[in-house]
Amino acid sequence: MSETTSVPDRALITASAMLAMLMQTLDSTIANVALPYMQGSMSASRDEVTWVLTSYVIAAAIMTAPVGWMAVRFGRRRLFIGCIAGFTVTSMMCGAAQTLNQLVVFRLMQGMCGAALAPLSQATMLDIYPFSRRAQAMAIFSMGVTMGPIMGPTLGGYLTDLYSWRWVFYVNLPFGILAMTGLALFMPASPAKPELKFSWYGFAMLALGAGALQIMLDRGQELDWFSSQEIWIEATLAGLGFYLFIVHMFTADKPFLSPGLFKDRNFTSGMVMVFCVSSVMLSTAALLAPYLQNLAGYPVYDAGLALAPRGLGTMVSMFVASRLGMKVDQRKIMAVGLLTLGWAMYEMSNWTPDVTQAEMMLALVLQGFSIGLVFNPMSVMAYTTLSPTLRGEGTALQSLSRNIGAAIGISVTSTTLTRGIQVTHADLVAGITPFDRALQAGDAAGRVLDPTTRHGAAMLDSMINHQAQIIAFNNDFRMMTLTIVPPLLLLFLMRRHARG
Secondary structure, three states: OOOOOOOOOHHHHHHHHHHHHHHHHHOOOOOOOOHHHHHHHOOOOHHHHOHHHHHHHHHHHHHHOOHHHHHHHHOHHHHHHHHHHHHHHHHHHHHHOOOHHHHHHHHHHHHHHHOOHHHHHHHHHHHHOOHHHHHHHHHHHHHHHHHHHHHHHHHHHHHHHHOOOOHHHHOHHHHHHHHHHHHHHHOOOOOOOOOOOOOHHHHHHHHHHHHHHHHHHHHHOOOOHHHOHHHHHHHHHHHHHHHHHHHHHHHOOOOOOOOHHHHOHHHHHHHHHHHHHHHHHHHHHHHHHHHHHHHOOOOHHHHHHHOHHHHHHHHHHHHHHHHHOOOOOHHHHHHHHHHHHHHHHHHHOOOOOOOOHHHHHHHHHHHHHHHHHHHHHHHHHHOOOOOHHHHHHHHHHHHHHHHHHHHHHHHHHHHHHHHHHHHHHHHHHHOOOOOOHHHOOOOHHHHHOOOOOHHHHHHHHHHHHHHHHHHHHHHHHHHHHHHHHHHHHHOOOOOOOOOO
């Protein structure tokens, strides 16, 4: 499909592509809140049930890279419809799984089919909208990218609480049918190129690097990172895979990915920005759910509902950014978004479990608003100077950067949270002595917290652990505030967006 200013049924194609996009991004987080129910239903351990998430992420990361080649080889329309069909069918299989092994295998298949949906949606939107409406198109696309992970915990909590965990997969059926029907009826067909060759070596090296990195990030905290031989092996394979892939890309006659992608500084800067912002967006959601449930005492449904204001802020900012995009320098809009994101994260670093709903809503709305101000102009800027012939590879590579950024963000924040709780707990315990008047058994409170008794020691340890968790969460949010620094610096490298 070539870029044009007059595409029939553009609105219907957009709606169908966004349904597919929303379905895929929703599944990146919707199963998180349902994991304890899956664990109980299938008599699995906590470590075993996390493979429900891990298998999906690994498969999606590996299969994102060849999307550009497959779209040209088989035709974008045919590939798009086929991937939606596969994603819908495997979603039903996940919901009907009877054992954990079946569920992990079906999630692996679901991730393989869903990997192409985001880059194909973005490439389609870039092609069917003229340059003058590119900001509007990317606002719609960015809404699908950001709304899915934000809505996932809320919708997952609601479906699990009202029905069962199986419905977090069954909910994809209507989305899939509508998306397939719309694309089959309205999306123009693009010619296939069966003579196009595939670089199996380049794909194998990239798959090795991305797959080993994902497994290392998922297993690292459980195995105490580099004290484990398995993590050393996975880190070595990841480094070797990426190194050989880079050598292949710059030396092969027909590399798996064109080196021209990395010669465009707007696209390269956009990749780094996607990496940083995605790491904050999804790791924040991963931290907020246990914070609200374990520390603030929210039920699972209320915890998911409390995250909804982020989506409201994102929706508003997408439209604001698309309106301003043709009047204001896109880099200025991104700078405002990044500074707002930093401010919101700093406010969250001062939370306690008794934070008022007004304060919580304000911080979450600001965070969602900032994400929209960054993603929309970044999606426009990244493809301003990139050749249309590289667009398919570019959208696939940007999706891969988003997936890896989210995985690293969640892994780093989970590790620092666990270590932070341990260190803070030890520091607080070191300050407690038998000479502390509050712990002396002269009054009722002292008798309850008397560390010389079993009950008193347990109560005291519970209180210390609670405070240690609050401090560790606050430190994590403060650390994420610093994530905005690299994207802010990259704004100076990006070329100004030429307005049509």
